[in-house]
Amino acid sequence: MTQTTQRWQREVTFWRHARRAYPLGTVVGPGLVVLAAVASFATMVATGRLVTAVVDGDPVWTWLALVVAGMITQPVAMAALDAVGAVHQVRLTEQRHRMIAEAALAPHGIGHLEDPQQAGRVAALTEHVRSAVGLQEIGSVWRVLAIRATGVAALVVVASWSWWIALGVLLAQLVQGHLFTSYIDVVNRELLTESSVERRRARYLFQRLTVRDAAKEVRLFGLTPWLLGEYARTWEAVNDNSIRARRGAMRRSLAGAVLLSAGIAAALAWLVRDAWVGAVGVGAVVTIVQGIDGLASFGALGDQSVRSGRARETELRLAELVGGAAGLPALTTAASAAGRGAARVDLDDVTFTYPSRTEPTLRGLDLHVPAGQSVAIVGVNGVGKSTLIKLLCGLYPPDAGTVRIDGLDPAAADDVRRRVAVIFQEFVRYHLSLRDNVTMSEGREPGAFEEALADAAGEDVLGRVGGDWDTVLDPGYAGGTDLSGGQWQRVALARALLAVRRGAGVLVLDEPTAALDVRAEAQIFDRFLQVTRGVTTVLVSHRLSSVRHAERIVVLGPDGIVEDGSHEELLARDGDYARMFRLQAARFASAGGRVQA
Numbered sequence: 001m002t003q004t005t006q007r008w009q010r011e012v013t014f015w016r017h018a019r020r021a022y023p024l025g026t027v028v029g030p031g032l033v034v035l036a037a038v039a040s041f042a043t044m045v046a047t048g049r050l051v052t053a054v055v056d057g058d059p060v061w062t063w064l065a066l067v068v069a070g071m072i073t074q075p076v077a078m079a080a081l082d083a084v085g086a087v088h089q090v091r092l093t094e095q096r097h098r099m100i101a102e103a104a105l106a107p108h109g110i111g112h113l114e115d116p117q118q119a120g121r122v123a124a125l126t127e128h129v130r131s132a133v134g135l136q137e138i139g140s141v142w143r144v145l146a147i148r149a150t151g152v153a154a155l156v157v158v159a160s161w162s163w164w165i166a167l168g169v170l171l172a173q174l175v176q177g178h179l180f181t182s183y184i185d186v187v188n189r190e191l192l193t194e195s196s197v198e199r200r201r202a203r204y205l206f207q208r209l210t211v212r213d214a215a216k217e218v219r220l221f222g223l224t225p226w227l228l229g230e231y232a233r234t235w236e237a238v239n240d241n242s243i244r245a246r247r248g249a250m251r252r253s254l255a256g257a258v259l260l261s262a263g264i265a266a267a268l269a270w271l272v273r274d275a276w277v278g279a280v281g282v283g284a285v286v287t288i289v290q291g292i293d294g295l296a297s298f299g300a301l302g303d304q305s306v307r308s309g310r311a312r313e314t315e316l317r318l319a320e321l322v323g324g325a326a327g328l329p330a331l332t333t334a335a336s337a338a339g340r341g342a343a344r345v346d347l348d349d350v351t352f353t354y355p356s357r358t359e360p361t362l363r364g365l366d367l368h369v370p371a372g373q374s375v376a377i378v379g380v381n382g383v384g385k386s387t388l389i390k391l392l393c394g395l396y397p398p399d400a401g402t403v404r405i406d407g408l409d410p411a412a413a414d415d416v417r418r419r420v421a422v423i424f425q426e427f428v429r430y431h432l433s434l435r436d437n438v439t440m441s442e443g444r445e446p447g448a449f450e451e452a453l454a455d456a457a458g459e460d461v462l463g464r465v466g467g468d469w470d471t472v473l474d475p476g477y478a479g480g481t482d483l484s485g486g487q488w489q490r491v492a493l494a495r496a497l498l499a500v501r502r503g504a505g506v507l508v509l510d511e512p513t514a515a516l517d518v519r520a521e522a523q524i525f526d527r528f529l530q531v532t533r534g535v536t537t538v539l540v541s542h543r544l545s546s547v548r549h550a551e552r553i554v555v556l557g558p559d560g561i562v563e564d565g566s567h568e569e570l571l572a573r574d575g576d577y578a579r580m581f582r583l584q585a586a587r588f589a590s591a592g593g594r595v596q597a
């Protein structure tokens with residue numbers, strides 16, 4: 001694609017996005033641009049006429065009134081344009097965030113977020129949009145248009161004296177403007193694409209110094225010098241690249257500026273010559289000087305050009321990001337397809353390889369769970385238990401074989417995936433109110449979230465927030481508080497139990513209780529089985545004593561399922577499960593606990 005085509009495409013994309021964000025702004029804006037230009041033209045012409053009238057001793061009031069009217073109207077129109085720009089900026093920022101979220105959320109799974117290029121693009125655009133908050137980018141676009149429109153008046157004035165000088169200065173300004181914009185484009189493109197992966201690393205390192213979740217380790221292990229040093233090295237390397245990329249474009253822009261200054265000097269010298277020989281009068285000289293100066297409207301406009309160039313490049317990259325995501329398999333929203341009540345789970349001959357790996361993590365796996373059964377999945381570290389769960393809820397599609405919830409594919413339809421409620425080991429602790437942490441939706445079914453928290457044995461959580469469901473679970477907010485690890489787990493449990501009330505047919509606990517002691521975990525799992533009776537439940541844990549009350553236990557090995565049966569059946573079989581159970585029981589007993597076989 002040629003540079004011109006790309007610029008044109010960028011322009012079209014920008015205005016399409018701008019109109020969608022604030023249709024009224026794109027109507028009022030041009031009106032104000034024209035008003036500012038007319039006012040500026042009137043001021044310039046009337047000033048010249050006023051000077052002539054004074055010199056000739058003619059009446060001056062009409063020209064004076066026009067000068068004053070123009071001088072008032074122009075800044076008022078610009079101020080109104082700024083106000084439109086401010087609203088437009090708010091709307092555009094909101095739309096930008098929505099587009100980034102759209103690209104990150106589509107498609108259905110999470111595999112695309114592990115693609116370094118895509119993750120880099122999302123991170124770079126997010127940062128770019130965040131850093132534009134408070135900057136009047138779109139306001140600058142309107143201002144640039146108004147300034148350029150004012151330039152038309154200047155062009156008419158200069159051309160009426162000498163068309164070839166007007167053309168010469170105009171061309172020099174356009175060339176300089178183009179060279180400056182090209183320089184800005186290099187900077188923006190570089191910020192938004194080329195070094196985004198390194199920038200992401202630099203930002204990550206720096207954020208470890210400021211975010212709360214890393215604060216304890218950073219202090220205790222004395223990581224500050226190392227993090228700062230790594231950050232500085234990465235940041236400098238990123239900027240070395242960008243400075244190299246910018247240097248050529250900057251040199252060309254400077255050369256353009258020198259050429260332009262020479263052109264303006266020559267035009268002024270010619271004007272002086274004309275005045276000297278009496279070809280132009282004093283009033284005309286005043287008007288023409290203003291005109292030559294006004295032609296700068298077509299050139300580089302400093303910060304205004306920087307900000308409007310940045311706005312255009314951002315919209316183009318956003319369109320590419322969303323367009324790229326749209327090319328990925330879309331999900332259907334066949335709301336009526338998924339049923340209600342306990343769901344059946346079927347994995348048939350499933351093979352799966354993570355996008356960043358070459359070896360499959362799961363190979364030819366078969367697992368069938370009838371509706372309403374409670375099943376525990378156990379196995380050594382890294383054997384693929386969590387991977388199986390991620391496939392079960394459609395976060396990744398399998399390479400081969402099928403995953404079905406009540407006969408439907410959770411990786412293809414949103415409502416099918418919602419049939420699976422999962423609490424992962426690394427469940428999210430939202431820094432929002434307790435109510436939002438449990439309900440996570442607009443719907444506020446009366447009493448449902450209170451019951452869900454009670455079912456999750458969360459009485460002490462309510463005690464911690466003094467019965468106030470609106471307490472923010474982050475001490476960084478006024479009146480906020482933090483919860484213990486166990487209390488957070490109960491909040492997450494309540495969230496999952498609420499999902500069951502809302503129609504989830506499979507409930508999965510993927511080791512969210514690993515931080516608890518054996519007895520507390522066993523209690524939670526037992527309670528979980530009690531309150532979810534009739535729902536298909538899947539428990540994942542290393543601790544075999546915690547899952548022994550599940551109706552069925554599946555032992556996963558590197559090549560698939562190695563044992564499958566109830567706790568008693570597996571003990572009687574005296575295989576891997578029985579050996580692991582006896583080993584864990586012996587350790588627990590030697591630590592002072594008591595275990596039932």
Ligand SMILES: Nc1ncnc2c1ncn2[C@@H]1O[C@H](COP(=O)(O)OP(=O)(O)OP(=O)(O)O)[C@@H](O)[C@H]1O
Pocket residue numbers: 114354355356357361379380381382383384385386387388
């Ligand atoms: N996003 C990922 N990209 C690449 N490899 C991954 C990813 N997530 C997990 N793995 C790898 O896949 C394998 C299975 O991981 P998984 O988390 O499913 O095991 P697990 O049985 O749940 O382990 P644990 O008991 O330690 O939680 C491991 O080798 C792990 O390193």
